[in-house]
Amino acid sequence: xxxxxxxxxxxxxxxxxxxxxxxxxxxxxxxxxxxxxxxxxxxxxxxxxxxxxxxxxxxxxxxxxxxxxxxxxxxxxxxxxxxxxxxxxxxxxxxxxxxxxxxxxxxxxxxxxxxxxxxxxxxxxxxxxxxxxxxxxxxxxxxxxxxxxxxxxxxxxxxxxxxxxxxxxxxxxxxxxxxxxxxxxxxxxxxxxxxxxxxxxxxxxxxxxxxxxxxxxxxxxxxxxxxxxxxxxxxxxxxxxxxxxxxxxxxxxxxxxxxxxxxxxxxxxxxxxxxxxxxxx
Numbered sequence: 001x002x003x004x005x006x007x008x009x010x011x012x013x014x015x016x017x018x019x020x021x022x023x024x025x026x027x028x029x030x031x032x033x034x035x036x037x038x039x040x041x042x043x044x045x046x047x048x049x050x051x052x053x054x055x056x057x058x059x060x061x062x063x064x065x066x067x068x069x070x071x072x073x074x075x076x077x078x079x080x081x082x083x084x085x086x087x088x089x090x091x092x093x094x095x096x097x098x099x100x101x102x103x104x105x106x107x108x109x110x111x112x113x114x115x116x117x118x119x120x121x122x123x124x125x126x127x128x129x130x131x132x133x134x135x136x137x138x139x140x141x142x143x144x145x146x147x148x149x150x151x152x153x154x155x156x157x158x159x160x161x162x163x164x165x166x167x168x169x170x171x172x173x174x175x176x177x178x179x180x181x182x183x184x185x186x187x188x189x190x191x192x193x194x195x196x197x198x199x200x201x202x203x204x205x206x207x208x209x210x211x212x213x214x215x216x217x218x219x220x221x222x223x224x225x226x227x228x229x230x231x232x233x234x235x236x237x238x239x240x241x242x243x244x245x246x247x248x249x250x251x252x253x254x255x256x257x258x259x260x261x262x263x264x265x266x267x268x269x270x271x272x273x274x275x276x277x278x279x280x281x
Contacts, residue, residue, distance in 0.1 A: 005032040007200045008044035010051050010072070015142055016084055016134070016192065017050035020200070023193030024048075029201060040072060046080040046200050047072060049118075056089065059110040069118050073125045080128040082199045085115045087133035087185070087209055087251045097183070097215065098252040101133070101207045108246065119207070128204035132195065135211030135251050138162060138271065139189030140278035143169070147279075160218070161186065161225075161275070168229055169279055178241030180219025185211040185250035188271035191264040198260040205259045211251035212264050221268075228272035 007024055011017040012033035024031045034040050040047065049072065053065035072078060087099065089112030095103035107113045122129040138161040146158040146166035158166070164174040187210065195210045216224075226234055256262050266274070 002043055003030075003032075005030045005044040007046045007048060008032040008034060008040055009048045010034045010040050011036075011049070014050055014052045015139070015145065015189070016137065016196075017048070017052075018141065019137075019139070019189045019193030020048050020050060020084075020196040023190075023197035024200060027197050027201060029197070040075075042075050042077040045077070046082065047078055048082045048084070048196060048200050050084045050196075054111055054114050056109065056111045059114060062110070062114050065114060066117060066121065069121055073121060073127060078127060080130070080200075080204050081122055082130045082132065082196065083118055083122055084196070085119055085131050085133045086112060087135045087211055088249050090116050090119075090133055091249070092246065097248045097250050098213070099209065099249070100252045101209055101255055109244075130199045130202075130205045131207045132199060132210045133207060133251070134192060135185035135187050135209075135249075136160075137187045137189050137192045138275065140275050142189070143275060143279045160184070160221070161272070164222075164225055165229075165272075165276060165279060168225070168232055168234055171233075173235040173237045174222075174225075175237045175239055176218060176222060177239050177245065178218070180217055180222065181247070182218050182241075182245055183215045183248040183250060184218070184221075185214065186216055186221070186268050186271070187212050187264060188266035188268075188274070191266050194265075195256065195260065195262045198262045202260060208256050208259055209251040209253050210256055210262075211253050212268065213251060213253040214268070215248065215250040216268060224269050224272055227269065228276045 091099040092106035142162040
């Protein structure tokens with residue numbers, strides 16, 4: 001008889017999926033893992049959908065992203081799906097930060113629209129589901145992924161912290177767009193993993209924001225990066241604002257505390273220090 005696992009993680013080798021696997025295993029859960037080219041086989045009651053078909057920089061596999069999730073929805077064995085969605089891309093005007101789950105969704109780009117379409121698919125399926133709208137996660141493997149790129153495969157989709165720390169590691173300038181007043185919500189990857197584990201091992205909870213709950217400007221982030229890398233030189237190239245970045249985007253995470261019993265534990269200064277230490281090790 002085939003083993004039935006507590007949780008299956010689809011996209012287990014990615015930045016988010018691998019953090020979910022680590023946290024689930026640390027909790028004692030039995031976990032089945034599925035990577036690219038390994039179709040989920042239906043042997044778990046709860047599925048964490050961390051499949052990375054699309055990124056903000058590349059949405060060319062949108063049809064595949066939706067079709068694969070639709071196939072999962074059709075499996076009779078599935079009781080609870082935890083979808084890793086995007087808090088940064090799904091919310092937008094007329095609502096303003098900090099964004100709450102009851103704010104209307106107004107995606108500003110194709111990535112956000114695809115994530116919202118996945119959310120709607122689950123909502124219409126009748127399955128138990130939890131949608132985690134995640135802010136801007138960062139951590140060591142994000143930076144090492146950026147460092148592994150080449151001139152033929154430029155750094156894309158690694159987030160501002162990944163870009164900046166990889167550039168500093170390589171001795172190249174970091175780029176700051178605009179005057180530094182743009183505000184974001186940065187979440188350490190271990191905190192994210194614990195949130196996913198709490199959702200997967202709990203009851204379906206609907207839409208839940210997962211972030212630090214704190215607003216950090218890019219200018220403030222740059223100061224913290226300077227401190228984290230200590231005496232390592234940091235050269236900054238300042239470019240005009242790109243016109244595509246919303247001025248303020250951070251999340252209200254009160255519902256995560258209420259429903260999941262989760263809250264972030266690693267502050268941004270500590271998370272940056274951990275990330276830089278791991279990259280330099």
